[in-house]
Amino acid sequence: MAHWERKEIVLRTSAVGQAMTAPVFWCHGRNPRPLAYIQANVHGAELQGNAAILALFDLLEKEPPRGSLILVPRVNPVAANQQVGDYVSGVFDFASGFNFNRGYINLTGPSRGSSACYVDVDAFAAVHRDATLAEIRDGFREALKAALSAVRDSVGPWGMEARLEFALAIQELAIEADVVLDLHTGDRAPRYVYAPEGATAATRAFGIPFVLEVPPRFAGALDEASFVPWNDLAEAFRRLNRTDVRRFVDGFTLELGSMNAFSLAQGVEDAKRIASALRYYGVLDGEPAEPAHRIIFCGVGDYKSVYAPVGGLVDAALTPGTPVRKGDLLARMVDPSRCSIPPRMQDAVVEVRAPEDGVVLLFHAFSSISKGARLLSMMTNTHPL
Numbered sequence: 457m458a459h460w461e462r463k464e465i466v467l468r469t470s471a472v473g474q475a476m477t478a479p480v481f482w483c484h485g486r487n488p489r490p491l492a493y494i495q496a497n498v499h500g501a502e503l504q505g506n507a508a509i510l511a512l513f514d515l516l517e518k519e520p521p522r523g524s525l526i527l528v529p530r531v532n533p534v535a536a537n538q539q540v541g542d543y544v545s546g547v548f549d550f551a552s553g554f555n556f557n558r559g560y561i562n563l564t565g566p567s568r569g570s571s572a573c574y575v576d577v578d579a580f581a582a583v584h585r586d587a588t589l590a591e592i593r594d595g596f597r598e599a600l601k602a603a604l605s606a607v608r609d610s611v612g613p614w615g616m617e618a619r620l621e622f623a624l625a626i627q628e629l630a631i632e633a634d635v636v637l638d639l640h641t642g643d644r645a646p647r648y649v650y651a652p653e654g655a656t657a658a659t660r661a662f663g664i665p666f667v668l669e670v671p672p673r674f675a676g677a678l679d680e681a682s683f684v685p686w687n688d689l690a691e692a693f694r695r696l697n698r699t700d701v702r703r704f705v706d707g708f709t710l711e712l713g714s715m716n717a718f719s720l721a722q723g724v725e726d727a728k729r730i731a732s733a734l735r736y737y738g739v740l741d742g743e744p745a746e747p748a749h750r751i752i753f754c755g756v757g758d759y760k761s762v763y764a765p766v767g768g769l770v771d772a773a774l775t776p777g778t779p780v781r782k783g784d785l786l787a788r789m790v791d792p793s794r795c796s797i798p799p800r801m802q803d804a805v806v807e808v809r810a811p812e813d814g815v816v817l818l819f820h821a822f823s824s825i826s827k828g829a830r831l832l833s834m835m836t837n838t839h840p841l
């Protein structure tokens with residue numbers, strides 16, 4: 457039997473003094489490690505990860521884990537409540553305009569305040585040059601945690617900005633983990649995953665058909681905040697000609713279908729995909745499943761958006777997840793004001809065609825967009841994984 461613990465974290469406190477919290481479910485398995493951190497719904501309208509976590513609850517009851525897990529559904533009560541009528545506008549913080557998934561702290565670069573707020577990987581590697589791998593892994597995690605608490609302390613009497621408070625509440629949990637999964641969705645999209653460069657076997661274990669490879673550069677997202685410091689550490693050791701120090705922590709962003717979609721039945725399937733990857737990492741017993749179909753990937757630099765050449769109504773010519781050839785019809789941009797007399801439907805239409813071969817992965821959530829808005833995003837320069 458797994459042993460469960462529940463607590464709350466505070467992401468923000470409202471103007472009338474109410475703490476806006478998220479529930480944290482800590483599943484203690486047979487060992488404290490490997491430890492997985494899995495959160496869902498940091499973007500307010502990206503709901504499906506909650507179904508995946510609920511299904512994981514049941515899976516973990518049937519199959520007590522070898523390692524342990526921290527599961528945080530509905531991690532962002534701020535975004536979940538950013539409603540205008542029936543619509544949830546949950547990517548950008550109404551209070552600041554910032555993307556909720558870009559405010560995390562870089563713990564191996566001088567992103568804020570004093571040098572105590574980050575770890576100098578070259579100095580750490582020099583001191584630990586002859587240490588064991590376990591000493592390096594544990595020592596580096598302690599150093600990252602010390603940097604994170606220095607960030608919290610550095611605020612002093614000036615007060616903590618809401619954006620920083622939000623990031624710290626999440627990062628103080630995620631920093632403990634050996635693998636971090638941030639569950640999102642696309643706008644209108646199939647399932648796809650942002651995976652760190654080089655994590656091929658782990659990525660295959662998810663069995664998700666489309667993969668975007670993330671280079672080890674920090675740009676503020678949780679997956680990067682989780683794996684980039686450990687990548688930096690491995691590189692620092694390589695500079696000292698020590699090559700046995702691999703990246704000990706991976707971080708993934710899973711895109712579980714479309715915004716606003718929510719299905720408990722699909723959540724059971726999503727939980728199976730996640731469980732397969734957790735077997736790869738040794739959090740669960742057993743071997744990961746072989747992918748049931750071909751997996752294709754491209755670098756995030758080859759994941760490109762097509763911007764609407766004109767404003768209008770979008771008639772998508774294909775379903776997201778469809779391979780295309782250069783010149784194939786992607787969408788029709790439709791504007792009745794382009795019609796003259798006598799008015800004809802075809803005059804309202806401007807066709808948008810594929811600039812390159814690739815896979816259309818995502819359509820903008822809305823069907824009425826202005827010129828220059830993101831119409832769709834497509835993978836180019838794709839390869840089998």
Ligand SMILES: [Zn+2]
Pocket residue numbers: 499502557640641
């Ligand atoms: Zn998202």
